[in-house]
Amino acid sequence: MASKLHQLQSKACQATQFACKHGSSYYKQLLEQNKQYIQEPATVEKCSLLSKQLLYTRLASIPGRYESFWKELDYVKNLWKNRQELKVEDAGIAALFGLECFAWFCAGEIVGRGFTFTGYYV
Template sequence: MASKLPIVKAKALEASKFLTKNGCAYYKQMLEQNKQYIQEPPTVEKCQHLAKQVFYTRLASIPGRYQAFWKELDDVKNLWKHRQELKIEDAGIAALFGLECFAWFCAGEIVGRGFTITGYYV
């Protein structure tokens, strides 16, 4: 690990120089491209107001998402009741979806362990 320290230090210095040279131009370009999203005047009060708007808007969307969840659940129950009529394509799609969920779970576990397969740090 100590042998990698000078390499990491050199990379950090290189990145710092790059940001010092190009950071301001990139910042100005990004602001110019996204100026339609900037609220005037850019004050702390305006930011707090927008944060409250986002919070309460998301809070207000809960009933709609709740209803959509129960509708999806009813559709799944209906499919389970009529599983004899289920086509092989639909079963394949459901199996692939389950496999994808399991794969994302496994990937999350690996990331949570620090990108190790066995759980032990090397």
């Protein structure tokens, strides 16, 4: 157990050194590649304006997303009504989607407990 801890500490130290060595060049490169998104001058007023624009743009998109949700729900209802005509591929996709949702639920439960496995006897 102590050797594993030492290996983990060593890897963390290497990662920190790499980040210190290459972090500023990566930061400069990232800003250079995305300079078209940077607002000049960077003032508090400009940041406030942009945050309000984002908020109200998101609020304005709610009706479209609401309509899309109901279209998707109608599609699923139609599939359920005609489930005798359902292809194996469609059923497989639905099963994989359900399995993915369950896996994300389990992962969320584990994260919510602080990455502890309780109730399992190993």
